[in-house]
Amino acid sequence: MLKVLKFGGTSVGTLDRIRNVANIIKDIRDEGHDVIAVVSAMSGETNKLIEYAQSFSNNPTASEMDMLLSSGERVTSALLSITLNEQGYETTSMSGREAGIITDNVHTKARIESIDTSNMKKAISEGKIIVVAGFQGVTQDSKRVSTLGRGGSDLTAVAIAGAIKADVCEIYTDVDGIYTTDPRIEPKAKKLDKISYDEMLELASLGAKVLQNRSVEMAKKLNVNLVSRSSFTPEVEGTLITKEENIMEKPVVSGIALDKNQIRVGMYGVTDRPGIASTIFTALADAKINVDMIVQTVGVDGKTDLDFTIPTTDWEICKKVTETFKDETKKVDYNDKICKVSVVGVGMKSNTGVASKAFTALANENINIRIISTSEIKISMIVEEKYAELAVRALHDAYNLDK
């Protein structure tokens, strides 16, 4: 098999941790697999360089930031290559450029446009382990080094796995897979063996921070089998994120997610003229505010009430937008003492009664649901924040996720 392995900053954070990663790679190699490892900068290095740059400028030149920040991954790739060499393994480090990664021209948050895999294929055919400096490529036009922004090393690994048609892309972090819910909230949470891309996307956007949506979306698009596992306990199998068709027994519910970083916005007594809701939500979208759950209620007085949630970080900018509608609104209020609990599972599509089980479970605990929104594979509910953990445990229990 051809395996792409990705090791994040914590996994390569010290010289001992790099040694540990070398051992993981050796074991996989010794089983007869071809290996492309993608590495991040040692944890702390990138932040140090950012601080250096910010001591010179509040708004440092993007192309120079890329020259600066891309160095950390190069260092890790060389060090990992050296320790594998020392133990008798043929390796070669590769910068993003050498790995053939071409991006668009947007420095510090570039998107991968294409990957020329010829250099990597040649090294693999020569029996070499490849260690790629993650998070970087070169721009299409000027061929200057570019970086991919947050989660860039995961993206590098997934994109390489897709381009070179690897059998699997294993993302190593400090957690050993995807759980039915956060084990710090529900100790009975179980690690999932398999989960579909769509379920993972829902869980990730709802606060499971193991994998970022950008990477999961790319894995889905490129049909890459993704595995989330831990470099601290490499003997544990991890969770496979794959196509729904690859999952034989589809569970009705895969997991319960919790997101506390939301606030509820209420716009009450809005003049009910045609298109008013659309006008407001267009204005919010133009301000790049990620509006999530929306409930619209038309009152008997011919006025409309709008309820929706936004990420806490968008609070200030949201206030500015709602302010522009103050002549058409009776009252606007904000509530940050709420949270969103979600039930996620592909099996919902073909099962009835999934939602009512959730409502019953919360009702049994006397938890009021303020807003509900559903998709094909998800039911999200806004409840008071003080009930967050209780709600998660009640739902986990209701769907027997500990079994």
Next chain:
Amino acid sequence: MLKVLKFGGTSVGTLDRIRNVANIIKDIRDEGHDVIAVVSAMSGETNKLIEYAQSFSNNPTASEMDMLLSSGERVTSALLSITLNEQGYETTSMSGREAGIITDNVHTKARIESIDTSNMKKAISEGKIIVVAGFQGVTQDSKRVSTLGRGGSDLTAVAIAGAIKADVCEIYTDVDGIYTTDPRIEPKAKKLDKISYDEMLELASLGAKVLQNRSVEMAKKLNVNLVSRSSFTPEVEGTLITKEENIMEKPVVSGIALDKNQIRVGMYGVTDRPGIASTIFTALADAKINVDMIVQTVGVDGKTDLDFTIPTTDWEICKKVTETFKDETKKVDYNDKICKVSVVGVGMKSNTGVASKAFTALANENINIRIISTSEIKISMIVEEKYAELAVRALHDAYNLDK
């Protein structure tokens, strides 16, 4: 004018020092000059990375060491570029690759084969200050990053100045030029305004550590006007190292050099067969021992005595070589309590009595000369180490170098 400026590790050792370098560059730019700055890694960074690598391997892969070590200069070039940008100057950093530096394929001690200046010329024509990451290029064949070994950033600067036909190449260190002798030994030592390449080469090989011979040799070959000056006192003019023809008034003696890192080897009672000396010195050369001053005396008993000096670092290997001649040698001894003082000056060629003045000066101080060797522009003398400083001062005085 087009000026190439080189700043070493101490000159860019902290963020404040980088700010200081930016100020030097700004002043030169504001005078209307085009600028290419070549920078080293921040002092300490390269050693840290070497330690990291050595914790994994006693003999780390050369190509991976280059991937590792080249990162330090990239960081400095980006940071310096960012601070210049912030102050309104158009700049661009360049890696060795971007600066067009092609080397041979010998990783960690590559030699520059050629420089494609088109990228630099374009940036200059766009009015940009260029900040090149020193010490690196890419190999001819595999186009992998390579490093140039000790003094590599100086070499980068000189090679670029030669290739792009810069008017001057200024090497900034923590000393403000070349002195008639080491001011710590002779406080009356004076800074030289100008010195020829050949004199500089003699002084450098004799212990003046400001510039390395590899760089001076390249400057001579490429006809680059080199200036040694200080980034700590940029208002001081420094010393110009140039062609002999460019120096109008050629001083008889330019400086006095001292080298304490030599030992004297005596091989006594060597069988005087034809070619014996040649055999011995060939064996020493094959062992890469840098034999310097040689005196051969044939005794009346048909035996030969050989006296020569070698660098202290070659002592162990030299013992092994002389051991192979033990059947043909009565006795071998080593003396590390000696030093070499040298009088250097292009004017010697056309002046008589220069040597006798040196011998008289030392005789007046009752200093015995053990070995003498002369070249067109240099007289070197081996004396007991305890007289080192006294000899330097006596010679400095004899040639009125404080005037």
